[in-house]
Amino acid sequence: MEKKYWQSLEDYKDSLKKTTESKAEAVPEFSIEGLDESEVKGQSSRRDFLKMLGFSVSAVALVSSCQMPVRKAIPLLNQPEDLIPGVPNYYASTFFDGVDYCSILVKTRENRPIKIEGNNLSPLSMGATSARVQASVLNLYDDARLKDPMKEGKAAKWEMLDKEVVKSLENLRAINRKVALVTSTIISPSTRTLIEEFTKTYPNIEWITYDSISASALLKANDINFGQATLPSYNFDKANVIVGFNADFLGNWLLPVTYTKQYSSRRKLNKANPSMSRSYQYESRLSLTGSNADIRYGIKPSEEAVVLLNLYNRIAKATGQPTVSVGKASVEIDQAANDLLKNKGKSLVVSGTNSLDIQLVVNAINHMLENYGKTIDLSKPLNIRQGDEAKMQQLVSEMNAGNIHGMLLYNVNPAYDYPDQEAFKKGLTKAKLKVAFNDTMDETAKLCDYVLTTNNYLESWDDSEAVKGIYSMTQPTVRPIFNTRQFQDSLLLWLEKGMDFSTYMEQLWAKKITDEAMEVGDFTSFWNQFKHDGVFHHETEVDHPEFKATNLKAAPAAKGGMELVLYEKISIGNGKYTNNPWLLEMPDPISTATWDNYLTISPQYAEEQGLAKEDVVTLNGLFEIPVLVQPGQPYGTASLAVGFGRTDAGKAAVGAGQNAYPLMHINKDSFQMGGQIINVEKVAGKNYPLALTQMHHDMEDRPIVRETTLAEYKKDPSSGNELHAYDEEHNATLYGKVDFDGIHWGMSIDLTSCTGCANCVIACQAENNVAVIGKEQVRNRRIMHWMRIDRYFSKDEVNPEVHHMPVMCQHCDNAPCENVCPVAATNHSNEGLNQMAYNRCIGTRYCINNCPYKVRRFNWFEFANNNKFDYNMNSDLGKMVLNPDVIVRQRGVVEKCSLCVQRLQEKKLTAKMENRSLVDGEVQTACSQSCPADAIQFGNLLEKDSVVALNKEDERTYHLMEHLHTLPSTSYLTKVRNTEA
C-alpha cells in the first residue's frame, strides 16, 4: 500500500471517507452480505423456472432436429431354417445369357444374391469367371428392369396377357399363318424340349436361333468337312503351338473363360521342367489374345485368307499334300509353319472370322497337322453360338413381305443388333402379334405389343449343356423381385401343362437319366446332388468323325482402302450389358478407355491424316465417332466396338458410344465383323472427350514388369530379375524386422499367366462395394477401383509388346502410407495387412501421395445416395447388391484394397469354430478366387508349403519398386515370353 500524504484536514477527511467507501464497495466481492436473498439461498423464482423451461425445450428441439433418421431393421418373425442373418449361403448355378457360359456359385446374404464366384466343380469353367459374369449380379438390381408385364407400353395383368396372346396364337394356328419364334442360342436341353413341344402344338411357329455375333461359318465348315454342323471343343491346354487368326479366344471367342484357363495352364513355369506353349496371333486389331501372344503379326482382314493359304501351302508341301495357288503373304509365316510342323497333333490353328472359305482352310490345316481328336474334339460339340444368319436374313425378308403374322422374341434384340435393323423394324410392324420375352424395355421390346417380363437368371430355373455331356444347373437364388415370370413358365402355362418349369425339368431328367449315369442310385439323391454341385457330367464315348476334304477357294485379292474391324469389348460384350455401370466403367484391357466406343486407328494413319486422340471423324457418313490412336492397330485398318449406342438400355447407357452393328459386313449367309471398306472423314475442329484410366504407356525403362524369354529362363531362372538380388542385398534398415506369428497374408501374381482380362477388377468391385463414378470423374483420374491393371507397351508402335500388370495395395510391411497419416487411420495388422480405419480417416490424402503404387482412392464426392452419381448406389434396388460386410465409404475418406479382410475373417472364424488351422487355398480374396488364369495366388506366407510361400522362394519373384524398401506382401513373378526358337 502506498503511503498517503495530506495537505489539509479536509483532504485527510476526504481520503478517510474514500477508504471507508471503497471498503464498503468491496464487501460483496468477499462476503455474502448485501446479496439478494434468492442468490444466497439458491431458490429459483417462477421466472427462472420459465426461463429454464424455455431454454430446455428449444435446446431439445434444436438437438433432436439435427438427429439422423432412424432406420429400423425388422427381425424375422419365423426364422427360416437355412437362413442365419450375417451368414452367407452359396448356391450353385449357371450363368448363360445366350452368349457366355459359366458355372458359378452365387453368394447370398439374407436371401439376396450379392456376389458371383466360380464353381470349382465345373470341368468347363473350372472355378473361373469373366468380368461380365462377375458383373451380372448387378443386372438383377437394374433400375431399368421391367416391374410388370406390359401391353402397349402400359403395365398389365398376366392373366389378361396370357389370354390375349394364347388367343392370338390359336387364331393364327387356325388360319395357318406363320409365326416366328426368335431366340438366342439355347443350351438348355429342357428348354429345347419345351420349345419343341411348343412348336409341335403350334406347327405354324418356326423357331429361329439368332445371335448377334455367331459362328455360323465354322458350323457350316464342319458340316462340309465332317458332316456335322457343330462347334468342336478346343483343348488349348494340349497345344504346344497355337496359331490364331483374328480369334480372340482369351477375350470373346466361344468359351473364353475355359480357354483362358486352358491356355494359362500351359503358361506356368515349372523349374524342373520348364516348358510353355507358344502362341502366334495374326490379327487386324490389337486384341486381348494378341496382347498376350508370344509372336503377333498385324494383318488386314482381307489379307487373312492369303496368309492362311500360304500357311496351308507350307504345311501341305511338308506333308505331301496338293497346294493351292496364292499370292505372297504380307507377313512372315515360316516360323509359325515350322513350329506347327514340329508339333503335329499338339498344335492348334483357329480363326475367329465368320467366313466359310477361311474356316475351310483352317480345318484343312488342322487336319494336315493331325489335330482332330487331339487338340480339337468334335465328339464333344459345343452348343453355344448356334445362331444362323441365313435363316434370320430369310426371316427378315419374309417379314417385310408380310408373310410373318406373329413374332415371339426371347432374349434377342434385333432392333438394336441386327445389321439391317431398319428392315427388321419395318418387317416387325407388319406382324399382327408381337410378343417380346424380355426383362427390360429395350429397342425391340419397345416395338412389341406385349412384353412378357422375364426373370433374371438369378431368379430362374434352368439347366444347360454348353458342351455335350457336361450339364450345369441354374437355380433361383432369390424370389423374383418384380412381377416377372421366366420364359419357360410362360410356355408351360400356354401349353396348359399345369406345372412350373422346375417340375418340368425334374420330370424330364427323371425320364432321361440312366442309372449308370446317376452313380448315386435313386433319382432324388441324384437331383439333390446336381442342385448342390451345380454341375454333372456324363460323357459317352463317340468316335471322331472322318475328315472329308473339299476344294479350297483361292483367296480373293486384298482390297484397298480402310478396312473396318468390329469387335466385342471385354467389358460389355455384344451390348446386352451396356446398362451395367460396373462394366461401362471397366477400363478396356488394351486402350484403358471407359464409357465409350471409339475408332482405333494406327499411329501411321493418324500421322498421315493429322488425327489425334479425341478428334472426331464421321464413319461412312453414318455417325460421328472419336478416334483413339492405338499402337498395334495394323495400318489400313480401323476398329470399332459393338455394343454401344444403346438407345433404350437404361440410364447408365445413355450417351455411351455409337451403334456399330449397321457396319457389319453382310455376306450371303453370314455376318462378318471385319473387312468392310469404310470412309473416314475428319470433322474439323470437333473433339469428343474419352475417359482413359492411363495416359502414359511407356515403362520409361523402369523395372516395373520384369520379363525374360523362355530360352533365357532355361539358362537362368532369375533372368530378367537380376535386380531383385541386388535390392535384397542392399536393402538396409535401422529398424528390426517385423515378426509375424501365425499368419502373414501374402499374394503372388504371375505375370506370365495373367492375361489382363479384368475379371479381378470387377470381382473386387462387387465384393468391396466399390463406387462407380461416371465418365467425367474417370476423366479426372479419380476411378475408385481398388484393383487396376496397368498396361504398358514396349518395342515399336506398329506391333508393340504388351504388358499387363494387376496392381492393388501391396500391403507393405514398411508402408510409406502408414507412417504419414496424422491420425493413424491406416496402420498395420499383426497379420501383415495394411488396414484402413475409414471412420478414423480425416482425408489429408498424404497417404495417397506417399504410396509409390498409387493404389489409394479418395472419396472425392459422396458416391452413394447422390443424384449426381446415379448408378447402383443411388437407388434402393441398386443398393441391394452391396456387400453388408463392407462399409460404404463416406465422402472425404481414403479407401483401398483390404485383401478382402472380411473374407479372411470369415474363414478364420470357420476354422476356429471347427477347431483346426486354415488350409492353404481355403482363404481366397475376390480377385484370386475367380481368376481364370490362376495368376493371382493368395495365402499365408508363414505356412511352409503354401503356394505363396513357395512362390516367394522362386527366382522369378520380385516386388514392385522394391528398391524403396517398402517390403510389400504382394510379389510378382516375372513375365516369360516364349518368343525364341
Place this chain on the structure above:
Amino acid sequence: MYNTRVRGILIQGNKSYQDVSRDIIKPLNDKTPMWWWITAFLATGALFWGVWGFYNTITVGIGTWGLNNNVAWGWAIINFVWWIGIGHAGTAFSIFLLILRQKWRTSINRAAEAMTIFAVMAAGLFPLIHMGRIWDGFFIFPYWNTRGPLWDNFNSPLFWDVVAISTYFMASFVFWYIGMIPDFATIRERTTSAVKKKVYGALSFGWIGNARGWLRFETAALLLGGMAAPLVVSVHSIVSMDFSVSVVPGWHTTIFPPYFVVGAIFSGFGMVLTLMIVMRKLYKFKDYVTDGHLDAIARILTFISLIMGTAYLTELFMAWYSGSEYEMFTFMKNRVTGEYKYAFWTMLTCNAIIPQFFWFKKIRKNITMVFIMSLFINLGMWFERYVIVVTSLSRDFLPATWATYQPTITEIAVFSGTIGLFILGVLAFFRFVPTIAISEVKGVLKETTTLKSFTDEQH
C-alpha cells in the same frame, strides 16, 4: 552501441518525441481514406468468393478441386506453404534483428509482425479446408477419448505441422501484442473519443509507462524473442518435412529444411518489402521507413537469393549424384524440361536471377524497381511450391499412374479468399493499430537524430 557516423541517420526529418507520436498516430485518427475503402471493398469481395469456395468444398466435397488419385495435393498445399513462408518474415525480422540488436528494425518490425499474424491465419485455413472430413478434424489433436487406445500418429509430419504452426502462431501473436502495449497506451492517452479510450485502455492492460513497467517490457520482449527464434527455424523446417519425410521423388531430400527456411525468409522479406513500400507511400512514412531501410532489405534479399540459387543447383546436382533414376527423371525430365518447365524456369528466374539486379545501387535506390522486384519474388516463391508439389506427384514411380493437375474455380476461389482475408487484416492493422512501434522508434530516436536538442544533450 549504435554509431550514427557508421550507420547513418535512422529517423529522418529531425523528429522530436511529440512528432513521432503525432506522425504515427495521425492516420488512426484521420478520416478513413478513400483508398482504404476501395481496397477493403475489393478484399471483402475476394473474401466472399473464398467463403463460397469453402462452402462448395465442404458441402460438395474435395472433388470440386482439380486433384485426383495420383496428384492428391495441389493448390491448397502450395498456397499453405506460400502463406506460411510469408508469415515467416515478421518474426524473423523482429526476433533475429532484435537479438542482433539491429536498431533499424524498429520502424518495420511492427508491420512485419502484423503481416506474419495474418499470413499465418491465411495459411492455417488451408490445412483445415484441405481435409476430406473437416468435421472430424479434431481427431488430429491428441486428446483422451473413449475410442480405446486410439491416439495420434506422432510419426506423421502432418501432426508435427499442427503443433509447429499453432505454437508459432501463438508465439508470434504474443510477441506482437506485447510489443503493442505501450503504443496502445499512447493512443489511449491521446485520443479524444471515449470509445477509443475504453478500447485502447483495455488493450493496453493499464500500461502507465513507469520505469518498472518498461524494464519488464524490455525483458519480456527479449525473452520471448529468444524463445521464438528457434520457432522461426522449426516451423518451416517442419513444413518442409511434410515433403522430405515422404518417398516421393523430388520431395525425399535432406536439403529441404534449410532450403525451406531460407525460402520462407526470402518470401517473407519480399512481402515485407512490398507492404513497406505501399505503407510508407500511403502514410507518408518516408522519414521512418527510409530509403536506407529498403536498401538494407534489398541487400538481404540479394544474399538470400544466392542461397536459393545454390539450393536449386544442389537439388539438381543431388538428383544426378544420387544415381536414382526417379530423382533424375523428376528433376531433369519433369522440371528442367518437360510439361512443367515453365513453372520451373519462372521459379528460377524470379528467385535466383531477378534479385541479383539488387547488386546495382541504381536499382536499389529506384523504389519502383524495388517494388516490382519484390512482386517477382512473391511470384517466384509461389512457383517454387507449385514445382515441388505438382511435378513430383504428377509423375512419380509408376508411369501408368501419371496424371496431370489443373486447379478448378473452387480452388482459385479459396486462394482468393485467403488473399482477401490477409488484405483485410492488413487494412485493419493500418487503420486501428500504430503501424510503427512508437515506443521503440522513440527508443532509438535519441541516438540517431540530428535534432539539435538531442545532440546537445548527448554531449
